[in-house]
Amino acid sequence: QVQLVQSGAEVKKPGASVKVSCKTSGDAYTNFYFHWVRQAPGQGLQWMGKINPSGRSTTYAETFQGRVTMTRESSTSSLSMELSGLTSEDTAMYYCARERDVFSSSSRLAYWGQGTLVTVSS
Amino acid sequence: AIQLTQSPSSLSVSVGDRVTITCRASQDIRRALAWFQQKPGGPPSLLIYDASRLEGWVPSRFSGSGSGTDFTLTISSLQPEDFATYFCQQMDSYPLTFGGGTKVEIK
Numbered sequence: 001q002v003q004l005v006q007s008g009a010e011v012k013k014p015g016a017s018v019k020v021s022c023k024t025s026g027d028a029y030t031n032f033y034f035h036w037v038r039q040a041p042g043q044g045l046q047w048m049g050k051i052n053p054s055g056r057s058t059t060y061a062e063t064f065q066g067r068v069t070m071t072r073e074s075s076t077s078s079l080s081m082e083l084s085g086l087t088s089e090d091t092a093m094y095y096c097a098r099e100r101d102v103f104s105s106s107s108r109l110a111y112w113g114q115g116t117l118v119t120v121s122s
Numbered sequence: 123a124i125q126l127t128q129s130p131s132s133l134s135v136s137v138g139d140r141v142t143i144t145c146r147a148s149q150d151i152r153r154a155l156a157w158f159q160q161k162p163g164g165p166p167s168l169l170i171y172d173a174s175r176l177e178g179w180v181p182s183r184f185s186g187s188g189s190g191t192d193f194t195l196t197i198s199s200l201q202p203e204d205f206a207t208y209f210c211q212q213m214d215s216y217p218l219t220f221g222g223g224t225k226v227e228i229k
Contacts, residue, residue, distance in 0.1 A: 112165035
């Protein structure tokens, strides 16, 4: 059973940064690509980017270029997504998601975390 | 970026009904399309990938078809647990993009 467990809800002020983490077991972590997707309240899904198994390569959506940083920490089988320059439009549920197959970057997002709600409010 | 247009945005149906949801891509994506189911308060769950391949947990009443720019998700006989929102996602190129969603509600 693959489980992705995300960090808890955050409330941030405009202009601040937020860091969301996602943790899984070692054998569900190594050699897999991970993605981040967000969903504003009552809205659709928006892909933010992905990180490769080594953590040395990332691909970000142009919308978030310069504001997002995705990293992974193999010692804890975890990954993080940091978003800076927050505005009210960044209020959303943020999800980590894992590819179905090892070493695959097919965009088959088979496993998802439970989500982390980030609220941006003054 | 590839745009995905889903229709309808919502539909009211009864248990046992046949449900068809369409997803149209703004350019040819071959068969690189996935479908997700999302229930309130939960993350999306992958139902179908590569346009027609079912994930292992998905009941056979779900099916997907299409290629190029036009795709369909069909539920042959809607069950109570199928009331949810469904999204399509193109797997062809980055940035990954999603359709706007179809909410399937109880009539």
